[in-house]
Amino acid sequence: MKQFPLTRTDLIKIRDTNKSEQVRVLLREISRLHQVMRSLNIQVERIRIAVANGRAADDIIFDAAERILEHEMRLYGPPPFDYKRDRKQAQLEASEKLIDEALKREANVRKNQTGK
Structure with a gap:
């Protein structure tokens, strides 16, 4: 089952709904964030292999990691x-x-x- 990113309305819903609904939505978001982390770990390994092979300047690898994090940056904002x-x-x-x-x-x- 593919997890889709939560929207701002989902985050507002977390605040406004009853406790059992909050837990379900939070678990869904945690599951999705774990998938994002797994994808990033795969990209990190690819970057390490590229550096070891002398291809560290390949922007394609870094662009893939940036695409993975693009939605998170829009949803949660820049780091504090x-x-x-x-x-x-x-x-x-x-x-x-x-x-x-x-x-x-x-x-x-x-x-x-x-x-x-």
């Missing part, structure tokens, strides 16, 4: 935390720290060479 922005900020801070350390070492070397 911007991982890319946080990762870029951490990389920037690490780079600045390395530059500062290099400048301090250079200043110490110059100070030792000139004796001042």
